[in-house]
Amino acid sequence: MSAIQLNIPNELDKFLPDIVKRNYGKWKERKFHGPGIIEHISETGERVFTVKAALPPNARVSVDTLEKFADIADKLGVGALRITIAGNVEFITDSLDKALKIKEELEKLGFPVGGWGGALWGINTCTAFLTCQIAVIDAPSIGKALGDALKPYFTGEEKLPAKLRVFISGCPSGCAGGTAIDIAIVGMWGAPPKIREEVLPLCMPPPKALAKIPESQVFLVQVCPTGALTLRREGEKIKLVLVGEKCINCGRCKDNCDAFDYDPKDVGAAILIGGKMANTGVGPRLARVLIPWIPANPPRYEEIVAVVKKVIDVWKTHGKPGERLADFVERIGWAKFVELVGAPKMAAQYLWWPDAARTYLTYRARGEVIFKGFRDAP
Amino acid sequence: MAAPPNLPPPDKLLEMAEQYLKELEKGPWPSHVAEMRKTGYPLHVYGVGLVARKSPWGPSAVKAKRLTGVLARIARDWVPKGGEEVHFRVFHTPGRFLPTSYLRGIIKVAREYGIGLVEVVGQTGAMVINVKSKEVGDAMIEALRQVGTDVGGSGDAIRELNTCVGPALCEFALYDTLKWFTEFRKDKKIHDAIAVPGFPYKFKIKFSGCPMDCGRANRADLGFIGTWKGAPEVDQELLRKKIEAGEADPNDLVSKCAGGAISWDAEKKELKIDGSRCKKCMYCIRKAYPAIKPGKERRVAVLVGGGSKGRYGPKLGWFVGYLKPDEVQKGIELVFKVIEPWDKEAQAKVRIGDYILMTGLYQFIEKAGIQLEDTPKLVEKLPDNVPYRVLPEEERKKYAQFAEELRRAVGI
Ligand code: SF4
Numbered sequence: 001m002s003a004i005q006l007n008i009p010n011e012l013d014k015f016l017p018d019i020v021k022r023n024y025g026k027w028k029e030r031k032f033h034g035p036g037i038i039e040h041i042s043e044t045g046e047r048v049f050t051v052k053a054a055l056p057p058n059a060r061v062s063v064d065t066l067e068k069f070a071d072i073a074d075k076l077g078v079g080a081l082r083i084t085i086a087g088n089v090e091f092i093t094d095s096l097d098k099a100l101k102i103k104e105e106l107e108k109l110g111f112p113v114g115g116w117g118g119a120l121w122g123i124n125t126c127t128a129f130l131t132c133q134i135a136v137i138d139a140p141s142i143g144k145a146l147g148d149a150l151k152p153y154f155t156g157e158e159k160l161p162a163k164l165r166v167f168i169s170g171c172p173s174g175c176a177g178g179t180a181i182d183i184a185i186v187g188m189w190g191a192p193p194k195i196r197e198e199v200l201p202l203c204m205p206p207p208k209a210l211a212k213i214p215e216s217q218v219f220l221v222q223v224c225p226t227g228a229l230t231l232r233r234e235g236e237k238i239k240l241v242l243v244g245e246k247c248i249n250c251g252r253c254k255d256n257c258d259a260f261d262y263d264p265k266d267v268g269a270a271i272l273i274g275g276k277m278a279n280t281g282v283g284p285r286l287a288r289v290l291i292p293w294i295p296a297n298p299p300r301y302e303e304i305v306a307v308v309k310k311v312i313d314v315w316k317t318h319g320k321p322g323e324r325l326a327d328f329v330e331r332i333g334w335a336k337f338v339e340l341v342g343a344p345k346m347a348a349q350y351l352w353w354p355d356a357a358r359t360y361l362t363y364r365a366r367g368e369v370i371f372k373g374f375r376d377a378p
Numbered sequence: 379m380a381a382p383p384n385l386p387p388p389d390k391l392l393e394m395a396e397q398y399l400k401e402l403e404k405g406p407w408p409s410h411v412a413e414m415r416k417t418g419y420p421l422h423v424y425g426v427g428l429v430a431r432k433s434p435w436g437p438s439a440v441k442a443k444r445l446t447g448v449l450a451r452i453a454r455d456w457v458p459k460g461g462e463e464v465h466f467r468v469f470h471t472p473g474r475f476l477p478t479s480y481l482r483g484i485i486k487v488a489r490e491y492g493i494g495l496v497e498v499v500g501q502t503g504a505m506v507i508n509v510k511s512k513e514v515g516d517a518m519i520e521a522l523r524q525v526g527t528d529v530g531g532s533g534d535a536i537r538e539l540n541t542c543v544g545p546a547l548c549e550f551a552l553y554d555t556l557k558w559f560t561e562f563r564k565d566k567k568i569h570d571a572i573a574v575p576g577f578p579y580k581f582k583i584k585f586s587g588c589p590m591d592c593g594r595a596n597r598a599d600l601g602f603i604g605t606w607k608g609a610p611e612v613d614q615e616l617l618r619k620k621i622e623a624g625e626a627d628p629n630d631l632v633s634k635c636a637g638g639a640i641s642w643d644a645e646k647k648e649l650k651i652d653g654s655r656c657k658k659c660m661y662c663i664r665k666a667y668p669a670i671k672p673g674k675e676r677r678v679a680v681l682v683g684g685g686s687k688g689r690y691g692p693k694l695g696w697f698v699g700y701l702k703p704d705e706v707q708k709g710i711e712l713v714f715k716v717i718e719p720w721d722k723e724a725q726a727k728v729r730i731g732d733y734i735l736m737t738g739l740y741q742f743i744e745k746a747g748i749q750l751e752d753t754p755k756l757v758e759k760l761p762d763n764v765p766y767r768v769l770p771e772e773e774r775k776k777y778a779q780f781a782e783e784l785r786r787a788v789g790i
Pocket residue numbers: 192193223224225226227228229242246247248249250251252253254
């Protein structure tokens with residue numbers, strides 16, 4: 001068969017459990033039975049109970065564990081489970097009794113049951129040091145450290161005003177799911193990248209060709225959004241140079257060429273607050289930078305955990321019931337929020353940039369001067 | 379990447395790596411390290427990365443009969459004992475429902491040809507399965523095909539599509555997201571664009587059943603979100619009952635309505651909603667369902683240009699019009715309409731959202747030939763920082779004519 005012919009699982013009929021098929025599109029009510037158990041009631045009178053459990057960071061599961069999941073689903077569920085986009089696992093069953101038993105079994109295996117309502121719904125992390133070559137910090141281990149600290153918010157021992165989700169991305173590419181989330185932690189290089197001259201030729205046109213093509217046609221010059229990468233002539237030689245002041249650590253050069261390197265001592269994380277996707281409250285929005293850089297110290301990342309806990313505390317203490325972090329920040333104002341968290345005075349840019357661009361990645365086209373304010377701000 | 383400075387000698391490095399890994403197995407949250415210990419994953423490489431504070435992986439390649447969905451890494455030369463990591467992106471089922479029979483099939487493949495590790499949902503929405511070694515790649519693809527799935531969706535192609543759970547488990551779904559999802563995947567052109575990379579950059583398509591956007595469609599390159607026109611529907615009788623039973627609070631509905639659209643007539647015990655002010659925030663609906671339901675005039679809002687990666691940073695999508703819940707085919711056509719100008723004009727590694735920023739939304743809509751219900755046609759707020767532009771001759775003529783008419787009208 002040719003390489004292009006894919007065998008994609010498409011048949012709804014084959015993959016939906018029977019009870020779901022019978023009630024497809026007929027749901028009319030939902031009830032919560034403590035953290036992590038939801039009941040859906042259908043017009044037909046049938047009820048489906050779903051039990052949600054957290055998976056390890058990056059949703060990495062061994063086949064041994066998956067097999068145990070399958071056993072639970074066969075024994076107590078309807079012979080099927082579901083993986084959510086948040087990297088949680090959901091077991092489907094037809095009675096509360098069985099749902100409670102599933103919860104028990106999952107907890108025995110070490111998978112906390114929770115989420116839904118005023119709780120932590122899950123922590124998404126990208127793969128970072130597990131497989132990614134351009135990751136700046138390791139997202140899964142941060143996810144683990146944060147999960148350990150925030151577990152009571154997931155399992156409901158401690159209540160939150162509303163839904164909370166956390167995304168951890170190893171670099172500005174944001175593979176954990178972008179910054180439209182309550183709390184986003186993003187790896188930052190801290191300082192402009194260093195160019196490894198010995199690797200660079202692999203990503204550049206050969207010298208003879210380079211002399212003939214205009215600068216704007218050189219791929220690496222193209223990918224840099226701020227014009228930090230330019231060509232300089234030194235006699236006969238043409239060199240790629242990096243103007244540190246213009247660089248905003250977006251990592252696009254590194255995405256496209258292995259010659260861009262960084263020093264681990266500069267590396268840290270940015271913490272962004274108040275994004276979300278749902279149209280509730282103030283509507284969908286990207287998160288804003290609260291902390292442009294703090295150290296990321298493996299394996300327990302105490303600094304990051306502390307900031308996240310502080311943010312949650314502020315929201316818990318001052319937020320109204322049902323108020324997502326984004327709505328809360330909107331109501332009290334960003335300046336007040338920053339003050340409550342006690343964050344250091346931040347660069348003005350982070351305060352006044354419009355919605356569409358309220359992130360650490362705020363920048364404009366090549367040649368514009370906005371980046372200057374970024375670097376020069378106190 | 380180069381070795382980080384001051385790296386301890388290999389023995390010490392591996393020892394420290396093990397300490398870090400052990401630390402990550404403690405605590406109440408499920409541990410990825412504990413899971414990976416049960417598999418053939420080269421944990422020491424990961425541990426060394428943590429100690430070195432630098433990704434231990436470098437680029438590698440794998441030969442497999444697939445153009446997309448196959449990724450390989452090799453440990454950097456400063457990682458003692460080295461290591462290799464090859465993984466495949468495997469398509470998920472609609473709504474990510476996994477019948478145990480199917481799941482056991484996947485488990486078997488991951489055990490036989492893989493290292494026994496599955497990332498049950500990667501951030502693209504696909505499943506990620508590690509391969510034992512590069513050599514068994516093709517065999518694994520064959521085995522996966524037997525189970526009923528395949529490998530694909532990476533690089534500059536359409537990626538694994540994404541959807542919320544939709545009508546399968548949610549009462550709020552305003553259109554059949556799972557049906558759209560499967561219809562899209564079955565379409566020959568989309569299917570081929572998933573298999574073969576050929577665009578300037580990646581292209582993601584996502585479906586969400588309602589404005590809660592659980593499928594995160596608002597940050598897809600092309601997103602479809604279920605919504606309705608006008609006011610939510612109110613069953614006054616049912617609502618009164620709910621209020622009497624203490625299940626709904628009219629004052630709460632009034633005060634928390636995002637659009638300020640709701641008013642409560644305490645005398646008549648009637649709830650009124652002004653459809654023109656409703657922002658479709660779903661608050662009233664979630665609080666008083668099914669006494670308050672989404673309006674009957676269902677639509678699918680189409681958003682273009684969202685994404686977290688790209689030249690101009692993260693962005694949410696732009697609204698470009700409505701489709702009706704049964705217009706799946708139109709949705710599929712739209713994919714290629716939207717892609718065309720971007721594919722033709724954008725530089726490499728420019729996401730469609732960045733391209734739209736450079737082109738301007740209205741120009742883009744014109745170029746792509748998007749003509750849907752309520753497609754925005756006019757610049758509502760004129761930019762005040764771009765005063766001049768080059769005009770085509772006919773436009774200059776238009777203005778000359780306008781001046782001429784004006785001249786006559788005022789009698790100069
Ligand atoms: S591409 Fe980004 S990280 Fe690289 S030099 Fe330019 S601004 Fe800096």
